[in-house]
Amino acid sequence: MTYDKKLIIGLFGFGVVGEGIYRVLKQTPTLQAEIKRICIKHPDKLRNAPAELFTTEADLLLNDPEINVVVELIDDAEAAWHIVSTSLGSGKAVVSANKKMIAAHLAELLQLQDENKTSFLYEAAVCGSIPVIRNLEEYYDNDMLNSVTGIINGSTNYILTRMNEDGMPYDEALKLAQQLGFAETDPSLDVEGTDAANKLTIILNHAYGIVSAPDDIMCKGITQLHPADSVYAKEKGYSIKLVARAHRVNHTDVAAYVLPTFVGPRSQLFNVRFEFNGVIIGTRLADEQFIYGKGAGRYPTSSAVLSDIAALRYGYKYEYKKLHTGVDYHISNDHVLRVYVSCENMSDVSQNDFIAIDETYNSQSRKYITGSINFDKLRKAAWLHNPANSVIVFGDSGTADSLPPESVL
Ligand SMILES: NC(=O)c1ccc[n+]([C@@H]2O[C@H](COP(=O)([O-])OP(=O)(O)OC[C@H]3O[C@@H](n4cnc5c(N)ncnc54)[C@H](OP(=O)(O)O)[C@@H]3O)[C@@H](O)[C@H]2O)c1
Structure with missing residues (x-):
């Protein structure tokens, strides 16, 4: 119309x-x-x-x-x-x-x-002011994307930045995010990762034509992070970010999750701080591209709403082209992640669940394990839900390089 x-x-x-x-x-x-x-x-x-x-x-x-x-x-x-x-x-x-x-x-x-x-x-529903949906719909409509990886919740990114850079306690950083209008009315949506899972559900539809529900996406927020995790991250030169990621593991299977992630300085996401959002689109043809901007707040969000209202002047509609590519993508839980798990007692984590363990560390105050684990095993592990344990993914897990060679031109 x-x-x-x-x-x-x-x-x-x-x-x-x-x-x-x-x-x-x-x-x-x-x-x-x-x-x-x-x-x-x-x-x-x-x-x-x-x-x-x-x-x-x-x-x-x-x-x-x-x-x-x-x-x-x-x-x-x-x-x-x-x-x-x-x-x-x-x-x-x-x-x-x-x-x-x-x-x-x-x-x-x-x-x-x-x-x-x-x-x-609904451009404003995903990353506030950043035109993620319009780009996926219009620009990458014929690119069978390798991945979409992003910091897509401004509130948790603000909290993590304050905690990591200023040593601010979690509760104080959350209160500040709420005062500044970045947090959802119900802040558990942000800090438990649910808001990012909602956005990733929408992204999966426009990037891969997957019609899923937020419950289909494994998601862990930032509430279980422990101060010792920041010490580990600093020692290794990482920054801890809540990252949402969808990546193809083969021709039809797409991994999708929202998890705290160690991001290294070579990643574009490393410098995404405070309420800013950033999304890396791993394209099949043009390598990686990065879009960055404010993901929340009155005027940044209004900017996306304004752009949608303006698009109605010429009857713009999403065509959902990825729904009609002829490739039936679906979410897969059968892939491997490299993770760090910190805990109070080593017995709180089942080491048998790991495919390989790279390192274990045992101090009086905190213990950790790093290693590779099948995603489905991690998803179903009872110890994952122990509030005393925290799980952080290494950001280099499952990159586009792990795609089988025939999927690359
Ligand atoms: N804030 C952001 O930066 C941001 C960014 C991206 C997306 N969003 C999304 O934008 C939406 C609005 O967020 P917000 O931050 O503007 O929320 P908000 O500041 O809490 O405002 C919510 C508004 O909704 C009204 N309202 C609630 N229930 C209603 C109902 N049943 N009928 C009519 N009005 C109703 C409230 O009315 P009263 O004024 O009478 O209480 C209030 O004006 C949410 O879906 C949010 O997820 C927000």
Whole structure:
């Protein structure tokens, strides 16, 4: 659908991002996009916008035939699903930033777009301001990518940077991330790695045509990291980052996980600090390319929302070309990772689970093991869930070099 008429917007949410896009649109008159009404949850909050714009009645927006674009920027995934599915069902174009809702309803959202032939854009849902989805959709649409590896959660990256560089305690760093508006309303989504798993679910769809659920992705956040891990990292010249990674292990199998990772200085991710995000796209034809920018915050996120709204002027839709390549990619758990596991007692980790052990270290305060392990064995290991143990992947595990030679030109 192309819009020769004005974009008449129904905006849901007036928080960090919702108020951001309201202000940005006011300063972008050339776009000819007008916010007709704003739906919020708490009517008594003070708002920096005319009172007559606000309502708590979602149906006033959803049933308004003049509203042709719904911009969904709320922090409630269930309510967001109702808003987005109803809007798409009635032929409205939708822009959303809600990675939790999108990852949870990916298959249904694909079907809704197919049935209603309307645009559903969500660049802000993955890495805030960085155009990851649009690049995967448009630029790498015919490249059978080797890998997508990134720091895709600004809040945990901010916390880890503060902890590693300033020695700030975890709780203080988390509070600061929340004050600065980088953290999700429910911060466990960030620190447990769930937010990154939601984003990786979306990335897997655009990079490999895999329609999965966040639960299909192994994910460990940063809550189990121990101060001794930072000491190890510093000694070896690494930085600890929460990294999301998808990489082809053969022609049809893709490894996918979110895990704390040792990143060395030769990696582009090494200098991705604070709330910044960075994504390395391992292409089959052009080697590695790196995109970097702010993954959260009012205006960086509004920038992606603005770009999606602007794209509606020419009826832009995702084509999901990787769904139609004829190659049936799926997530595989049968591959090998090099890991470091630190623990209080050596008996807390089953060394028999390892394919090979490179090093064991035993001091009074902390012990660690480094070695290779089958991913499926790691995923299922009971000791992985012991809160006293921490697991960190070596960032050089499973690089594109490990692909069988016939898959490289
Ligand atoms: N913050 C970021 O940097 C960032 C980055 C990328 C993506 N996102 C995503 O953007 C979305 C919004 O995040 P945010 O940080 O802007 O959240 P926020 O500051 O917590 O604001 C949430 C807004 O949603 C409204 N709301 C909640 N439930 C509602 C409902 N059922 N109906 C109508 N309005 C409702 C709230 O209303 P009241 O004002 O009345 O409470 C509030 O205005 C989330 O999906 C988030 O994951 C955020």
